[in-house]
Amino acid sequence: MSDVYRALGDSTRRFILNMLKEGDLTQKEIVAAFDISQPAIKKHLNILMEENIISEKIQGKYRVYSLNKGKLQLAYNEMLQYIADLLDNKLESLKNYVEKGESRDDQG
Amino acid sequence: MSDVYRALGDSTRRFILNMLKEGDLTQKEIVAAFDISQPAIKKHLNILMEENIISEKIQGKYRVYSLNKGKLQLAYNEMLQYIADLLDNKLESLKNYVEKGESRDDQG
DNA sequence: ATTATATATAACCAAAAGGTTATATGAATA
DNA sequence: TATTCATATAACCTTTTGGTTATATATAAT
CATH class of the missing domain: 1.10.10.10 (Winged helix-like DNA-binding domain superfamily/Winged helix DNA-binding domain)
Structure with a gap:
């Protein structure tokens, strides 16, 4: 990263x-x-x-x-992937989370 | 913040x-x-x-x-949100990006 | 050609960050 | 009880970071 x-x-x-x-x-x-x-x-x-x-x-x-939006997007993806892995998250819920700030189905 | x-x-x-x-x-x-x-x-x-x-x-x-997974998710959410705002990101394409590691349609 | 403007760079400074060693403390064990 | 183990803390050091001022350079304008 x-x-x-x-x-x-x-x-x-x-x-x-x-x-x-x-x-x-x-x-x-x-x-x-x-x-x-x-x-x-x-x-x-x-x-x-x-x-x-x-x-x-x-x-x-x-x-x-x-x-440099391409690079920013890469950075974004890296971070998203990282946190998804870390939390064993469904990317779907994370996506909602970021977009709407909602649906924290805390699967910690 | x-x-x-x-x-x-x-x-x-x-x-x-x-x-x-x-x-x-x-x-x-x-x-x-x-x-x-x-x-x-x-x-x-x-x-x-x-x-x-x-x-x-x-x-x-x-x-x-x-x-503290919930808090970590919040922390990352904050950063991801910041970058997403910079990019006016549609997270749909990001989903593909992360899942398949493909489709780098450089919209710089 | 001279002057003004935009940027680059050097030298410097203070504070913060990340590390160290030495040592104190509190819990477990011989 | 004396010792060992896990952690806490103090004092210190070096590097990095974010800033400064002074000055050089390259382009633009007079």
Whole structure:
């Protein structure tokens, strides 16, 4: 299992991902959304890129960042599989659980 | 949001959870499974207990740890929900994905 | 060509995380 | 009772993490 936990383990990074959900953004735009410095944001972006959760495209003097949804989906599946195995869960009920937050037929 | 990312963000702790899936274990047994010291393991156990992902039962001189499956499921649900929101995920396709490991229709 | 803008990078810092050893304590056993 | 075993805890160390400021570089605009 890749270390998506690390990448998602920081609230600034989670917020960056939330921003990128709405659409691609330049580094400048991302920096502007926070109270921390450009190098600090850059480090977060680097971490997200190391985990392949976002990717970077050079556009002149800009760096445009976008969500790597394929990778996120893989991460999602890995985690879902992991928890399903761990709990001997029926994927069906887990699916409901995530989607609706309901039907906790606790088969622990 | 509780700090599940922190609790699950360490591979030693995830391994401990895997061990506890098989059944309750004493601290001694858990320590024996790793190359790190008893106090180090104890710290990991404390973190997992702080997040209520495991619980401890005193049995004489032993501490018996058990997985709190309901809470673990909640923790994973939280993370899965976060990623699902990022992806606007249809969980139907994910079901296939996990079950058959196929159909990577990269919708990046 | 000069200046301004966007980003990259180096050097540094404080706090947190994960580990250690040494030792105390409480329960079981010889 | 003395000893051993399982665990707890204190003190400490190193590395990582998340941040800083200062400065370099590359592109864009004057």
